[in-house]
Amino acid sequence: MPDTKTKTTEDKVIKSDEQWRRELTPMQYAVLREKATERPFSGEYEHDHRAGTYVCAGCGNVLFESVAKFDSGCGWPSFTAPAAESHIDEERDTSHGMIRTEVLCSKCSGHLGHVFPDGPGPTGLRYCINSAALKLEPK
Numbered sequence: 001m002p003d004t005k006t007k008t009t010e011d012k013v014i015k016s017d018e019q020w021r022r023e024l025t026p027m028q029y030a031v032l033r034e035k036a037t038e039r040p041f042s043g044e045y046e047h048d049h050r051a052g053t054y055v056c057a058g059c060g061n062v063l064f065e066s067v068a069k070f071d072s073g074c075g076w077p078s079f080t081a082p083a084a085e086s087h088i089d090e091e092r093d094t095s096h097g098m099i100r101t102e103v104l105c106s107k108c109s110g111h112l113g114h115v116f117p118d119g120p121g122p123t124g125l126r127y128c129i130n131s132a133a134l135k136l137e138p139k
Contacts, residue, residue: 032110040075043131
């Protein structure tokens with residue numbers, strides 16, 4: 001039975017802080033809802049090479065395909081492009097004394113990581129994403 005307290009507005013998932021805390025692990029909550037970053041080289045998907053689709057750990061929105069994943073050596077799973085541009089949002093992030101582009105799930109506004117202009121072709125982008133923000137659906 002669906003959670004009747006979860007609201008969806010124009011495909012947006014809106015939940016109370018209490019709901020998020022109940023549904024997510026402490027690390028998922030810290031990353032997705034509080035914009036934390038997991039320690040480099042500590043995430044479960046950093047060295048995972050299985051084929052599949054990476055979805056948002058908070059709401060199941062399709063975010064990245066394994067064919068776009070590459071080993072950047074940065075310590076977090078890296079992708080050259082999202083599965084669909086409309087599935088992510090980007091915002092300017094000036095925290096920590098630098099200017100970066102934050103990547104968010106377009107459906108639940110969960111923090112995923114950051115995107116940098118130093119990736120390989122064809123996009124030249126590196127979507128540096130926290131494992132805790134993802135769930136792999138193997139193919």
